[in-house]
Amino acid sequence: MTEASRREQIQRALAVHKDDPEAERREFSLSRGPMTLPIIRLPLSVPVLNTKSFRIAPALLDHPDAELVANDPDSDRAQKVVADLVRSGHSNASELRNSLHEQGQAEPGVITRSGVLINANTRCILMRDLLAEGRLPVDSIKVAVLPDDVTPSELYDLEAVLQKQPDLKDPYDLVSELMMYQTLNHEAGMTEQQIAARQRTTVPYVMQGFNILRLMDRARHLTEPPLPIKSFGGAKGQRENWKSLLSSVDAADAEGHKEAGDEILRSYLALHLLASDGVHALRGITSEWIEDHLLDALADTGDLGTKVAEAIIASAEDAVTTPAAVTAADDVDDGLDLLDFGSDNEQPSTGSHARALLDLALAATKAGPLGKVELSGGTEASSGDVISVLAATSANVLKDHENRLSAGKKIADPATLLRKAHTTVVKANKALSRVVSVPEFADVAGEVEALLDDLEAQVKEARTAVRRVAKP
Structure with missing residues (x-):
C-alpha cells in the first residue's frame, strides 16, 4: 500500500469521525501541550511499523539489513525486519497475544497522517498474526490520529512519553532507554533539562545516561567484531554495574591511564560473556583482580581450572612481545556516529590478563557448548566446560570481593x-x-x-x- 492510499483511508475515517459527536476522543501530551485527538479504526494492513522505534533501536543498529531499513522503511522487507525485531524484543509478547485474543485491544495506538505507528507496533503485529490464524474477529486496529503538522521532534518526544504510561507492560531495556535519551537530544533537539522534565527524572540522571552509552560504545569496540550493543541491555539492574564501571574508568582516564580503563572494560566484557555480571557484582573491581584473585581461584578448582589459568597467563605473556592487532577498523561505521559516538581504535602496546581472559571467553562462547577451545601448549578442552569453570569461579571471586567490601564497611561503621x-x-x-x-x-x-x-x-x-x- 502506498503512502497516498494510507492517507486516503485515514482521511475517510476522520471524515466519518468528525460527523459523529459521540465518536471517541482522547487527550495526549505533546511537547507543544495537551491535545485532544480523534480515535478511529483502520484495517490492520494500513499502518506502517515504526522503523525508528526506540524499542528496536539497539537490535537494529547491528542488524545486517539496517541500511535497507533506513533507506526504504516502508518496503515489505524492511517492515518484516522490524516485525521480527519487535516480536523477539518484547518480553511479554505471548501474554499480550493472549490478551488481544481474549479481550481485544484496550488502548489505542498513535498514528501519523501518513500511517506510521508511533507506538502499539507490537499490538499491531500480534493482531495481524491472530487475524491470519482466524483468531481475531475484526480486522481493525484502534488508533489516535496526530495532526498533519506534527514534527519529527514531537514524534520522538511522544513515543518517549507514551512508553512511561503504566499500561505498557514491557519497559525499555537499558540500552533502548539510553539511545532514546540520545535521540531526543540529537534528533529532536531537546535539552537535557527538557528530556528530564518530559521523562519525569533528573538532569544528572539523563547526563549520566549519555556517559554510560558512550562507555558502552567504547567497550564494545574492544573486541573484533564489535559486540552488539543490544547485548548490554538485558539483565535488570545493569545500570548499577555501568555506573560503577563509569566511575572506575573515569578515574583511570583522569590519571592519564586509558589502557587501565580499557582493562577494566575488558574484565567486564569477559564477565558479561560468562553471564557473571550481576547487579553490584563489579562494585569496586580493579584491573588487577584477575592476577590477584581469579588465577589462584581457578587453579584451586582442579585440572581444567589450572589449565585455563595457565592459558590466560601464557596468552598475556605472549602479548607483551607480540604487537597487538587493532581492535576495530578505522573506517568502521557502527551507526552510533550519528549520535556523535566515535570508536577509539588506539592500539595497546602491552599484553594483559584481562585481554587474555576476554579472548578466551570470546573463543569459548563462539565455539558453543559442544565445541572445542584451544588452551596453552596446544591442548584442547570442551568450550562448554571452559565456560562453566570460568563462570563459576568468576562468580565466586566476585562474591568474595563483595563480602570483603561489606565486611570493611561494617568495620568502619562505628568510627563513621x-x-x-x-x-x-x-x-x-x-x-x-x-x-x-x-x-x-x-x-x-x-x-x-x-x-x-x-x-x-x-x-x-x-x-x-x-x-x-x-x-x-
Missing part, C-alpha cells in the same frame, strides 16, 4: 557513626551556649539533662566495648 555523633554534640553545645541564659529554656532544661545522662551511659558502654578489644 561516632564522627557524625561528635559533630552533632559539638553543634548541640553551641546551641546550648546561645540559650542557657534565656529564661524560657528552664522549661526544657530537664529534658536536655536527661538526654545528656543517656548519652553519657551510651558513651560508657561504647568505651567498655572498645577496651575489650585486644590491642596489637
